[in-house]
Amino acid sequence: MTAGAWAMLLGTWSVVIGVSSYLLWKVLTRPRGPSGE
Amino acid sequence: MAAGAQEPTQERWNSRLGLVLAVAGSAVGLGNFLRFPAEAAQNGGGAFLVPYLISFLVMGIPLLWVEWAIGRHGGIHGRHSTPGVLDALAPRRPWLKYLGVFGLVIQLAVAAFYCYIESWALAYTWHSAIGTFQHTPATDFFPAYLGIQGATTMASPGESLIFFAITLGLNVWILSRGVAGGIERAAKIGMPLLLFFGVVLAVRGLTLGVGDPGVVASPLTGLGFVWQPDLSGLGNPTTWLAAAGQVFFTLSVGVGSIACYASYVGRDEDIALNAASAGWMNEVVEIVLGSAIMIPIGVAYLGLGAVQQATTGGDGFALGFLTLPTLFANWGWFAPLAGVLWFGLLFLAGITSSLSMGQPLLAFLEDEFRLRRNASALVFGGATAVLGLVCVYFFPGGAFDEFNFWAGTFCLVLFGLVEVFAFAWVFGVDRGWEELTRGADIRVPRIFRFVIRWITPPFILLIFVAALVKPEGGDWAAAAGSLGGGGGWPLAGDSVIGKVLHVGVEGGWFADGAATPRMVQDVTRLTLSGLFVLLTVLVGWSWQRRGQGVGRSGGVGKGAAR
Numbered sequence: 001m002t003a004g005a006w007a008m009l010l011g012t013w014s015v016v017i018g019v020s021s022y023l024l025w026k027v028l029t030r031p032r033g034p035s036g037e
Numbered sequence: 038m039a040a041g042a043q044e045p046t047q048e049r050w051n052s053r054l055g056l057v058l059a060v061a062g063s064a065v066g067l068g069n070f071l072r073f074p075a076e077a078a079q080n081g082g083g084a085f086l087v088p089y090l091i092s093f094l095v096m097g098i099p100l101l102w103v104e105w106a107i108g109r110h111g112g113i114h115g116r117h118s119t120p121g122v123l124d125a126l127a128p129r130r131p132w133l134k135y136l137g138v139f140g141l142v143i144q145l146a147v148a149a150f151y152c153y154i155e156s157w158a159l160a161y162t163w164h165s166a167i168g169t170f171q172h173t174p175a176t177d178f179f180p181a182y183l184g185i186q187g188a189t190t191m192a193s194p195g196e197s198l199i200f201f202a203i204t205l206g207l208n209v210w211i212l213s214r215g216v217a218g219g220i221e222r223a224a225k226i227g228m229p230l231l232l233f234f235g236v237v238l239a240v241r242g243l244t245l246g247v248g249d250p251g252v253v254a255s256p257l258t259g260l261g262f263v264w265q266p267d268l269s270g271l272g273n274p275t276t277w278l279a280a281a282g283q284v285f286f287t288l289s290v291g292v293g294s295i296a297c298y299a300s301y302v303g304r305d306e307d308i309a310l311n312a313a314s315a316g317w318m319n320e321v322v323e324i325v326l327g328s329a330i331m332i333p334i335g336v337a338y339l340g341l342g343a344v345q346q347a348t349t350g351g352d353g354f355a356l357g358f359l360t361l362p363t364l365f366a367n368w369g370w371f372a373p374l375a376g377v378l379w380f381g382l383l384f385l386a387g388i389t390s391s392l393s394m395g396q397p398l399l400a401f402l403e404d405e406f407r408l409r410r411n412a413s414a415l416v417f418g419g420a421t422a423v424l425g426l427v428c429v430y431f432f433p434g435g436a437f438d439e440f441n442f443w444a445g446t447f448c449l450v451l452f453g454l455v456e457v458f459a460f461a462w463v464f465g466v467d468r469g470w471e472e473l474t475r476g477a478d479i480r481v482p483r484i485f486r487f488v489i490r491w492i493t494p495p496f497i498l499l500i501f502v503a504a505l506v507k508p509e510g511g512d513w514a515a516a517a518g519s520l521g522g523g524g525g526w527p528l529a530g531d532s533v534i535g536k537v538l539h540v541g542v543e544g545g546w547f548a549d550g551a552a553t554p555r556m557v558q559d560v561t562r563l564t565l566s567g568l569f570v571l572l573t574v575l576v577g578w579s580w581q582r583r584g585q586g587v588g589r590s591g592g593v594g595k596g597a598a599r
Contacts, residue, residue, distance in 0.1 A: 001257045006264075017325065020320065
């Protein structure tokens with residue numbers, strides 16, 4: 001694998017996993033609805 | 038109850054995580070593991086990913102938000118099926134509900150052929166576990182399993198019928214357990230298992246060494262091919278269309294399933310964060326696991342050229358079902374387990390998707406005909422079995438491919454266009470934006486208000502038109518040159534118009550006294566058209582009953598519903 005391929009892979013995977021983890025964390029740490037029900 | 042509400046539905050999701058997993062499960066399908074890497078391999082590897090990611094942001098995410106918003110709005114009005122949620126958007130435009138029939142057709146027809154593929158994955162899981170592929174090449178096993186050896190139009194299925202019945206039965210049983218007790222529970226079990234299976238396979242595949250038995254190249258060569266940056270794809274319309282099409286299909290947008298799932302969310306509960314979370318979860322599975330299993334393992338044992346050849350046409354089926362089982366045989370004691378993990382993963386990816394096809398149909402029967410859940414599940418099972426058997430028996434004649442093309446590809450794009458048009462232009466972008474952002478747990482960037490109205494619809498329209506007139510070999514420049522030179526537009530056989538006109542297909546319905554594949558294809562199209570007409574009539578009839586308050590406790594009629 002070239003350095004460019006590594007950079008693209010690690011960059012894209014980091015963004016996708018990072019954004020997904022952040023959103024999932026928000027889902028898990030928020031109550032079911034705004035009213036907390 | 039609010040004045041605009043109808044009879045409240047008793048169904049609700051048990052937990053927010055369960056809902057997100059169910060929607061992600063709907064999106065994660067066999068395409069994440071078979072179609073995505075094949076499309077990437079066929080469209081220049083890294084050159085494919087830039088248009089793919091741009092398409093995800095300007096079309097995928099906006100469409101997800103649109104479907105969630107349409108669905109929750111419909112749910113507030115007691116509607117969960119695609120005609121119902123579209124009708125709830127604009128009660129004074131009665132024609133809109135008939136466009137929702139496209140959703141019903143997609144859900145039923147896709148459920149039929151998808152349950153069949155799902156049953157293959159189940160059968161392969163079983164046969165991997167009992168070691169069938171240790172002594173029988175998958176290339177010999179597959180035609181025997183389907184009963185298609187030497188057949189031109191009709192199969193003689195045996196074992197495949199049994200697995201199809203088991204798979205369909207399992208779908209019906211889970212659906213009969215309800216939204217929370219069935220679909221949500223299945224997603225909570227299936228999605229973590231799928232991720233675990235995928236990670237184990239990816240780690241095993243990527244750690245193959247060149248000195249290992251049978252390995253001819255480093256698996257990193259395959260990974261490197263997919264990820265080699267190449268901006269030339271940005272100027273290639275074929276790559277753009279392939280990338281945009283993949284984003285469309287991977288997210289399960291344009292089906293109506295997400296709208297149905299969202300219709301069981303409360304009026305002021307978040308949808309913006311849930312939608313984004315489910316969408317990005319699908320991307321993790323597709324971009325990370327999808328690129329790290331099939332292509333690297335294939336390249337390690339077969340070399341890059343063979344893998345590119347095996348994925349011709351952007352279809353990873355041959356590599357996934359016919360080649361990988363044989364390659365796993367190199368893994369010694371781990372071979373049966375690897376087969377179970379790979380095909381188990383495909384089965385889990387499949388069933389979480391097929392359940393999302395079934396639920397909107399059950400909702401249609403429950404909402405409009407007041408059938409009980411078990412009865413609705415049985416009706417769904419019966420209808421899916423009938424259509425599925427068309428795919429099973431007429432597989433060699435191309436019935437399966439017809440279902441896939443017309444319901445699983447053409448109608449999907451068409452209905453996606455309908456949804457975004459209905460949301461942004463009929464319901465109105467102002468009301469739509471309020472619907473999307475009400476109760477949101479994230480701030481939706483305001484730019485998406487513009488994107489949903491002005492970028493996403495023409496983007497999908499472009500994909501739709503391109504599918505209609507796709508040129509031979511996907512070479513748009515040559516086709517334009519041919520047209521300019523008076524040579525006409527060279528339609529591809531797999532373009533929509535090319536399919537209708539049977540471009541490249543010789544002969545009629547019969548040859549030497551026997552039916553031809555062309556006859557099977559035409560009869561399949563007539564069957565799907567008949568299904569559309571039948572469902573249109575059912576929608577019209579059920580709305581008429583609704584207007585008269587027939588079969589509704591309390592006599593809630595159309596006027597009261599709004």
